[in-house]
Amino acid sequence: MNATQLTRDRRRWLRSLFLSIAKDNTLHCGISSEMYLGGKGVGLSSTGVQSGTPNDWDFATIAERVYCRYAEVWVPKPVRSDQLELHGLALSLFEVRRGDAPKPILAVHAELALNTDDNRSRLKRGPHLHVDWAPDPIPHCHFALNLANLNNVVSSKRALGAALTNLVYLLREDVLPRYNSFFHGTVDWRDE
Numbered sequence: 543m544n545a546t547q548l549t550r551d552r553r554r555w556l557r558s559l560f561l562s563i564a565k566d567n568t569l570h571c572g573i574s575s576e577m578y579l580g581g582k583g584v585g586l587s588s589t590g591v592q593s594g595t596p597n598d599w600d601f602a603t604i605a606e607r608v609y610c611r612y613a614e615v616w617v618p619k620p621v622r623s624d625q626l627e628l629h630g631l632a633l634s635l636f637e638v639r640r641g642d643a644p645k646p647i648l649a650v651h652a653e654l655a656l657n658t659d660d661n662r663s664r665l666k667r668g669p670h671l672h673v674d675w676a677p678d679p680i681p682h683c684h685f686a687l688n689l690a691n692l693n694n695v696v697s698s699k700r701a702l703g704a705a706l707t708n709l710v711y712l713l714r715e716d717v718l719p720r721y722n723s724f725f726h727g728t729v730d731w732r733d734e
Contacts, residue, residue, distance in 0.1 A: 563603050563718060629655040671685040
């Protein structure tokens with residue numbers, strides 16, 4: 543992918559993918575104006591992309607008090623610096639209460655640039671879950687997703703995009719609605 547495709551195509555795709563979980567269908571996708579983890583940062587925001595990096599951007603979700611932060615890192619390919627490759631992505635959900643610091647709920651990362659020689663790095667290379675609300679040391683643990691087809695998921699942008707699409711679908715259909723029910727006390731979700 544070259545810089546023009548990143549600017550136009552990837553931003554359009556990400557916005558359309560995450561729009562289904564954005565509150566009020568308000569979502570902007572931008573590229574950071576400064577270096578982000580050694581490359582170009584792509585992220586989403588409900589207030590318009592401002593200065594800084596995608597770590598500073600977030601958007602309100604369809605669940606009350608739950609915000610999402612999504613970021614990607616794109617770096618020049620070693621042999622063709624005019625082409626960019628995806629080095630990593632991170633999706634985080636956190637609860638925001640007036641007057642309090644955001645409280646992390648969960649995160650899904652894929653660290654595509656990791657060396658796959660050792661098994662731990664191989665598992666972190668693909669999408670993996672961090673349960674941020676759990677007590678230590680659980681937030682620092684990596685729960686691999688797509689374990690049965692890990693090599694396929696990280697083999698192409700298309701395959702990784704399909705995994706990301708499934709993740710956003712799961713957030714929209716299961717995770718975020720449960721937060722609304724929980725906050726409003728309308729469902730005893732423990733019986734499911």
